[in-house]
Amino acid sequence: MLYLVSHVAGDRVAIPADRVVEVLPMVAVSAMAQPTAHFAGVIRYRGCFLLTFDLSQAVAGAPSPRLLSTRILVLRLSGTDASPTLAGMIAERATSVMRISDSDFQNPASARHRAGLLDGIAFDKTGAIRRLSVEAVASLMSSNSEVSA
Secondary structure (H helix, E strand, O other): OEEEEEEEOOEEEEEEHHHEEEEEEOOOOEOOOOOOOOEEEEEEEOOEEEEEEEHHHHHHOOOOOOOOOOEEEEEEEEEOOOOEEEEEEEEEEEEEEEEOOHHHOEOOHHHOOOOOOEEEEEEEOOEEEEEEOHHHHHHHHOOOOEEEO
């Protein structure tokens, strides 16, 4: 399977590429009353407002640095390509892709992340890579992540 690779606190995170609708440059995120710290706010995307969360904040407890390589990924949380439920995710250094077999990911109990967002770990010649569970992100974001403008 093809994954978009991001970095969080020095670790690599594999994001299923088939769930990434678009990779945007870091744009202004409008603050809002946030239910938890990892929610960054909302962005305007193709006539809709997308609830956006910060992957680094959710996984490592610190917000993503605002660098030229920081991106907002538009994720398809659920639904079909014709009628998707979308959300924004701030990700650091989301600039490369890699092919990893799903069977290469293991799920040892010690590898599960406290937030439940990372559900497997694989290794290559440069070290460990953790897999993002888009289903866990969907649960985190709830079914109301996209609001019509």
